[in-house]
Amino acid sequence: MCVLLSFLVICAVAVSFSKKLLNSVLIFMSYSLIMSVIWMLLESPDLAITEAAVGAGITSVLFFVTLNRIHSMFKDASGKKKEVKEDEEKKSVQ
Amino acid sequence: MKKRNLFSSLLDWVWESRSDLYENMTIRDDDEEVNVITKAEHKEDIEKVKEKVFDAADRGSFRKWRFLYKILAVVFAVFFSAVLLITVGQLPKIGEINNPANNEVEKRYIEKGLEETGATNIVAGMILDYRAFDTLGESHVLFVAAIAVTILLRLDKSERDPEDTKITETITEAEEEDKIFEPHHDAILQKVAMLLVPIIILFGIYVILNGHLSPGGGFSGGAIIGAGLILYLNAFGFENTERFFNEKVYKTVIFSGLAFYALAKCYAFFCGANGLDSHISKGIPGHILSAGLILPLDIAVGCVVACTMYAFYAMFRKGGL
Secondary structure, eight states: OHHHHHHHHHHHHHHHHOSBHHHHHHHHHHHHHHHHHHHHHTTOHHHHHHIIIIIIIIHHHHHHHHHHHTTOTTOBTTSOOOSHHHHHHHHHHO | OOOOOHHHHHHHHHHTSSOHHHHTOOOOOSSSSOOOOOHHHHHHHHHHHIIIIIOGGGHHHHHHHHHHHHHHHHHHHHHHHHHHHHHHHTSOOTTOTTSTTOSHHHHHHHHHHHHHHOOSSHHHHIIIIITHHHHHHHHHHHHHHHHHHHHHHOOOSTTOOTTOHHHHHHHHHHHHHHHHHSOSSOHHHHHHHHHHHHHHHHHHHHHHHTTTTSSOOHHHHHHHHHHHHHHHHHHHHHHHHTTTOOHHHHHHHHHHHHHHHHHHHTTHHHHTTOOOOOOSOOOOTTSSSOSTTHHHHHHHHHHHHHHHHHHHHHHHHHSOO
C-alpha cells in the first residue's frame, strides 16, 4: 500500500515535469491504473472497475485524439521540436 | 535549453528579464513546405513578435503593477495551500466511532439494504434505489457534456448553404487530417481487435447485467462497452462502424435510455428521496431477474454511457458521428 501510494505521488509529480505531452498522458494513464489497484485494496471494487475503464481507458484515448488534433503528438511542452515534420516531408515526397 | 537553477529562474520570471514565451517561439508558416530558417531570421522573427505582442516600449509603466500582481499571486497560492493543508490536518481520524460518517443512514443501508432493495451488491442498491435521484442527475450531466462537445466540435453536413464552400472545406480538411494518423488496415491491430473486441463488449454487458449482484453497474459497464467500440473503430475505420452505429441509433438510444430513467424516477422531484413502491417483485436475491427496477435502470444508464463515450471519440476524431 505504501509503495503504491508513493508511486502515485511520483506519477503525479512526473506528469507535470515531463517534457513531452505524450509522455505526460502515458504517465497519467499509469496513475489511473495504480489508483484502481488502490481502490481494489481499499475494498471498493465498483470504483476500481470504473477507474480502470474511465481513467485509464477513455480519458487517455480522448487525450491522444486531442493531441493529434492540435498536432503536438510528438512535440515537447514548449512546442519546439517537430519530429512529425520529417514524416510529413516523406509523405509529400511520395 | 540551458540549465539554470530554480531560484534564478524564479527571479527572472518575477522581473521579466527573460521570458520563455517569446524566446522559444517560432512563427508558423502557412506553406505546406517545411521551411528551414537561419538563426538571424529566427531572431528577426522574435523581435517582430516582441514588438507586436508585448509592446516593449510601453512596458515600463505596467511593470510595477505586473510585479505586484505576481507577488500577490504567489502569496495567494501559499495562503490557500496552507489553509487546505491545515483543514486536512484537522479531519477526524479514519475509523473512529464518533465520526460524522457513522450515523443511522449507513446502518440502515447495510442492515436493511438487501431486504428493501433486493440487490446483493449494496452499492448498486444505494445508487439505483435509495439515491436513484442522484444518479438521474449524473446521467443527465453526462448527456449535457455530450451536447456541449457536439456544439463545439460538430461540423454540420446536411444544413449547409450550397454556395458556402467554407464548411465543405473544413469537413474534407478534417477527414484528411484524420487520415494522417489513422492506421490503414493495420494487420496486427485488426487481428488483435478481432480477438479482443467481442470479449471486451461481452465483459461490459456482463458488468451491466450483474450490476445488482456483483461489483460494477451501469456506468462502469457502459464505459467498458464504449472502450470496446472505440477499439473496433480504430481497427476497422468509420465505414464499418457506421453500418451499425450512426447518428440515428445514437439519438434513439440516448433518448430512450434517459427518458426511461426519468419516467421511472422523476417522482423524486415531488416526494424527495423517499422511494415509492414500484410494484415490481423483488425476486429472490442473487438471481439475475431480481431487485425490481435496478436492473432496467442499470441497462438504461449503461446504454447512455456507452453511446456518449463513443460519441465523444467520434466528435474529436472527425467532428460528427
